[in-house]
Amino acid sequence: MTGTSKPERPSLLTSEExxxxxxxxxxxxxxxxxxxxxxRKVLPPEVYAAPPSRGGRPRAxxxxxxxxxxxDPDVVETFKATGPGWQTRMNEVLAEAARKLRxx
Numbered sequence: 073m074t075g076t077s078k079p080e081r082p083s084l085l086t087s088e089e090x091x092x093x094x095x096x097x098x099x100x101x102x103x104x105x106x107x108x109x110x111x112r113k114v115l116p117p118e119v120y121a122a123p124p125s126r127g128g129r130p131r132a133x134x135x136x137x138x139x140x141x142x143x144d145p146d147v148v149e150t151f152k153a154t155g156p157g158w159q160t161r162m163n164e165v166l167a168e169a170a171r172k173l174r175x176x
Contacts, residue, residue, distance in 0.1 A: 136163075 112120060151158040 151162045154161055
């Protein structure tokens, strides 16, 4: 290896032998299968009493609606040129126009 070349990276590809994990894990015996119990009988009741975690962002009170509409290219280009958040800015302009229409 010379000073200008990059160090070798390990291969991300695996061999068929690596994929053959069935040979490493023996199938359960009849005795082991007979010893299996339902999780509800083994785990503490608190595990099932807790509500499942939904994770993620909380639901909005007024979720936005997904719509598909066709706009003039110059309108889209103008908003895109304002940078990230252009869709939000477009929504604000439309919301203001809607307020004016409702007031009229």
